[in-house]
Amino acid sequence: MNEDKPGALQALRGLGKGLATTAKTLARPAHTRQYPHVEPDLPERSHGVIALLEENCTSCMLCARECPDWCIYIDSHKETLEPTTEGGRARQHNVLDRFDIDFSLCMYCGICIEVCPFDALFWAPDFAYAEGDIRNLLHEKPKLGTWMERVPDATLPEGYARPGAETPAQDADGPVGVTEPSVGEAGSSAEGTDAGDTSSREVEE
Amino acid sequence: MDLPLAVEIILKAVVVLAAFLTLPLAIGQTEHKVMAHMQGRLGPMEAGPHGIAQLVADGIKFVQKEDVTPASADRWVFKLAPAVALIPYLVALAAIPWSAAWVAADVPASLLLVLAVTSVGVFGTLMAGWGSGNKYSLVGGMRAGAQLVSYELPMVLAAASVAMAAGSLSLTGIAQAWSWWWLIWQLPGALVFLVAAVAELQRVPFDSPLADSEVVFGPYTEYTGLRFAFFLLAEYAGIVVMSLLFTVLFLGGWSGPWSDTLGPLWTLLKAALVAILILWLRIAWPRVREDQLQRLAWLVLLPLALVQLALTGVGVVVWG
Ligand code: SF4
Ligand code: SF4
Numbered sequence: 001m002n003e004d005k006p007g008a009l010q011a012l013r014g015l016g017k018g019l020a021t022t023a024k025t026l027a028r029p030a031h032t033r034q035y036p037h038v039e040p041d042l043p044e045r046s047h048g049v050i051a052l053l054e055e056n057c058t059s060c061m062l063c064a065r066e067c068p069d070w071c072i073y074i075d076s077h078k079e080t081l082e083p084t085t086e087g088g089r090a091r092q093h094n095v096l097d098r099f100d101i102d103f104s105l106c107m108y109c110g111i112c113i114e115v116c117p118f119d120a121l122f123w124a125p126d127f128a129y130a131e132g133d134i135r136n137l138l139h140e141k142p143k144l145g146t147w148m149e150r151v152p153d154a155t156l157p158e159g160y161a162r163p164g165a166e167t168p169a170q171d172a173d174g175p176v177g178v179t180e181p182s183v184g185e186a187g188s189s190a191e192g193t194d195a196g197d198t199s200s201r202e203v204e205e
Numbered sequence: 206m207d208l209p210l211a212v213e214i215i216l217k218a219v220v221v222l223a224a225f226l227t228l229p230l231a232i233g234q235t236e237h238k239v240m241a242h243m244q245g246r247l248g249p250m251e252a253g254p255h256g257i258a259q260l261v262a263d264g265i266k267f268v269q270k271e272d273v274t275p276a277s278a279d280r281w282v283f284k285l286a287p288a289v290a291l292i293p294y295l296v297a298l299a300a301i302p303w304s305a306a307w308v309a310a311d312v313p314a315s316l317l318l319v320l321a322v323t324s325v326g327v328f329g330t331l332m333a334g335w336g337s338g339n340k341y342s343l344v345g346g347m348r349a350g351a352q353l354v355s356y357e358l359p360m361v362l363a364a365a366s367v368a369m370a371a372g373s374l375s376l377t378g379i380a381q382a383w384s385w386w387w388l389i390w391q392l393p394g395a396l397v398f399l400v401a402a403v404a405e406l407q408r409v410p411f412d413s414p415l416a417d418s419e420v421v422f423g424p425y426t427e428y429t430g431l432r433f434a435f436f437l438l439a440e441y442a443g444i445v446v447m448s449l450l451f452t453v454l455f456l457g458g459w460s461g462p463w464s465d466t467l468g469p470l471w472t473l474l475k476a477a478l479v480a481i482l483i484l485w486l487r488i489a490w491p492r493v494r495e496d497q498l499q500r501l502a503w504l505v506l507l508p509l510a511l512v513q514l515a516l517t518g519v520g521v522v523v524w525g
Contacts, residue, residue: 018489018490019485019489021489022244022488022489023243025243025245026239026243030241030246030247031245031246032245032247
């Protein structure tokens with residue numbers, strides 16, 4: 001207390017300040033939110049869970065490769081689209097068989113969402129999906145799809161219509177947004193090798 | 206009252222025991238709540254309305270836990286330590302008067318008895334530190350011992366000053382001799398006593414024997430279940446005893462308006478305020494380093510207590 005450095009008077013003043021601050025806080029209402037009884041009011045873009053818009057996903061594997069802890073699992077196969085016009089060329093496109101995110105490994109960095117070029121992944125604010133068994137934290141394609149209805153309007157891709165909604169959220173014309181062109185891109189470009197990649201990933205797991 | 210002696214003794218013992226079991230819980234609950242609100246939190250809210258039964262729930266939890274004795278522990282010392290820490294405060298509580306009539310064990314030199322008995326409590330900490338067979342416990346126990354030696358002296362001197370002023374070693378006599386201007390006359394002694402009491406209770410800012418961030422709760426590291434709960438109970442019982450003692454020595458005990466009927470309530474109220482002050486220090490202040498702690502005892506408190514003793518001596522000679 002009577003050390004040389006702070007000086008006895010200064011030390012006493014500091015102690016008094018401590019008492020005053022705590023007393024002032026005592027007089028103010030507490031900041032605590034009684035969580036299980038009262039739901040928190042989160043900002044709508046909270047990073048709670050990752051939603052998958054399946055029809056936008058081209059199985060390009062970018063998200064799975066960029067994920068720092070490799071917790072996205074993707075399987076896909078190729079299907080050939082017969083030419084729609086006489087003498088046209090047959091096209092190939094990827095069909096998503098499996099898309100899982102293991103939330104027991106995910107660290108919510110959001111890289112997968114940032115990196116997806118086709119607007120297939122979104123943040124939804126839900127956070128209360130704890131499980132009794134860690135294996136149940138592996139959310140499969142249908143489950144990831146159900147989170148879509150919780151994605152805030154502002155982050156939805158242009159022209160996307162929520163299932164059941166009469167009109168698209170923002171853009172009244174245009175069908176299901178980016179789906180159409182992305183099928184063509186995925187079928188024709190270098191991503192064609194990805195099906196092979198997927199199976200090699202599986203071996204690693 | 207003309208009760209048979211045996212009945213009277215049993216009744217008094219039961220009342221003291223009840224006070225001994227409820228008052229520390231009240232202090233503990235107050236600490237939970239006051240500390241929480243001083244930190245902008247709500248504190249326990251789930252067990253009963255506003256968490257009122259939190260400590261009861263804690264007690265049930267402690268009872269369910271396994272009572273572990275480490276293999277390298279000194280078994281008997283280890284097992285006995287919580288009782289040695291707890292029981293002295295029970296004895297002290299019996300000897301402290303709540304009013305001229307409300308005292309369970311009215312012994313002539315009750316001040317001496319209470320001071321002597323509360324010092325025994327520290328042996329519990331020492332025994333725990335030695336008996337646990339753990340280096341952190343040992344370091345903590347040694348710190349507790351050093352702290353006791355340094356702070357017992359100023360504490361006894363401050364108490365002696367009041368005893369001298371009152372010309373009595375009985376707590377009842379001291380409280381009856383008290384008058385309001387003692388608040389100023391005995392102020393240095395009161396400060397010394399309060400600081401030394403906090404140090405003897407090993408509460409923040411003098412909790413370096415327990416310092417969880419340095420010696421992992423020191424002497425209590427190896428304790429589990431009920432024995433650990435007893436140490437916690439001893440800490441809060443210690444606060445009760447020290448607050449009551451401070452009230453009786455320096456705040457006039459039960460003196461106040463209508464003290465004939467409301468006497469015990471006055472004691473309770475004053476002691477509660479002192480207890481809250483002790484809790485407040487823990488919330489607001491950081492821990493004092495071991496060497497600062499010794500320096501404070503020997504270079505500040507001891508001279509201050511001696512000055513108070515001289516002041517009291519002069520006062521007694523001049524006015525007495
Ligand atoms: S948010 Fe999760 S799934 Fe997405 S990249 Fe980061 S860790 Fe992987
Ligand atoms: S980056 Fe997007 S489009 Fe590519 S696989 Fe992942 S979710 Fe599907």
